[in-house]
Amino acid sequence: AQSVTQPDIHITVSEGASLELRCNYSYGATPYLFWYVQSPGQGLQLLLKYFSGDTLVQGIKGFEAEFKRSQSSFNLRKPSVHWSDAAEYFCAALFSGGYNKLIFGAGTRLAVHP
């Protein structure tokens, strides 16, 4: 079945530390891949997306993500986390034949310590 897995439910990092959030998708044809962020009480906002080409994609707010076909992964990274990055992060995929149905992972809640 088509699915998106985010293995980490909660992650805590110190401000200024680097961050990596993991995302794996079910095997098969490479889907279109997305990372969204949700601040408390808000809707989701697109951080970045990958369709094809360069496997390292840059997004807003200093985030980047790397697509690795061999690992069916699309991990989100940031070199130095700011307190304002505390939020919930969702990986999502649009699978071939998915008819516009964006499938979301369960989310990773990020806490940032001062």
Added chain:
Amino acid sequence: DAGVIQSPRHEVTEMGQEVTLRCKPISGHDYLFWYRQTMMRGLELLIYFNNNVPIDDSGMPEDRFSAKMPNASFSTLKIQPSEPRDSAVYFCASCERGPYGELFFGEGSRLTVL
């Protein structure tokens, strides 16, 4: 543009009552999606419309749920009768040409059914 507008932001009702959630998508967006977010099930796609026509409603939980899009600027999600297990945050999102681009989310309607 004001973004995707949802109302009400919060709704508390009693079991058995009818609930209507409203959404105004971004002008010019051809696609509209209704999602439900719960702790247990994460983000689930309920239904989506293209050019006001329902395309896929396979995510609608049961016949108590219905959605309409009478014109390009308005959609409703109705639950009748409501049950406590319907308590969730309901998000509306819109995009221009399918979710290959960016999905713009509203701030959500938090529903509590007592």
